[in-house]
Amino acid sequence: MAPTMMKAAVCKEVGQPLVIEEVPVPKPEGRHLLVRVQVASLCHSDVSIVTGAVLGGPPVPLIIGHEAISVVEELGPDAAKYGIKVGDRVGTPLWQDWCFECYECKEIAPQFCPKITMKGVNAPGYFCEYTTVDAATAVVIPENTPASPVQLSPIFCAGVTVWDALSRACLKPGETLAVVGVGGLGEIATKYAQALGVKVVGIDVRDEQLIGVKEGGSADEILNSRDLKLTEVKERVRELNKGRGVDAAVVTSGSKPAYLTALNILRAEGRLMAVGIPGEYVPINMGLVATQAIKIIGAKVPGQIGTAACLDFCHRKGIYPKVHPRKFQLEDINEMMDLMKAGKVDDGRMAVQFF
């Protein structure tokens, strides 16, 4: 039986440090499951949410966090039909409460449902000992998985987001993909792309991150674009790619220069995959888009089906995100956020471990 009270990291005021406090353990309603959190990892979006850069900040007070691995403790009254049992280990994308009734749910995909809520954004998140998750979103982790919960947790946001982008990019073996921004998400993108048989060019403005993917073996070529003009970046990329532009570029950074770089290094009919959410307006040269027949394609955290497919791909290929060696506690959450804000992510995804 779950206790009645638990520890949680709560955003009480936008832009202020999180507060660790005792709050009631929630009750699973409808199709929700009560879960005990094993590991919750920190995503760059958590920082953007708490600082108010996303949606002007969360509805406070709110427990943040949207990447985790947890164990099912109790089923809500309508959850049994989803086939998940007490004791199952699950992960979820951040979405929950889609309606299954609307046009988006029926005709496109439930992650576009207008009724959806998001864990750690506008619904209670994972930086706490217990939470509820939607059984319609949850993906059961196979018992024989060789990866640790810390390695699995970042798949449920960082992993599935780049997975969606690479799926929509329709990459063919032998093509060249530029990954613009090779920290967190980008590092995973280089690994997935390489497993798909694609040549990977990592582009970033930080040498440590570039060296990480080069030495890790997931980028075939690397380029630091920090001190280069756009025309110089274009020239260098062509030198690295048999004299032509790349077939596709995935932008994991939310920075304007990253998007402008990606647009300028594509070949004719190339695909620009938008993953990083810019905090500012990015002016796109539509003349270039028109004359070069460029495709600009968005990517989004998938629903249960895409998440399960990504997890299966990770297991089959043995690809797991790079994770920080330190075992963080819930009380370390503000320190973790400060490290993330300072861009100190070279050691891998940081995760709170509750066991």
Ligand SMILES: [Zn+2]
């Ligand atoms: Zn995230």
Ligand SMILES: [Zn+2]
């Ligand atoms: Zn819907």
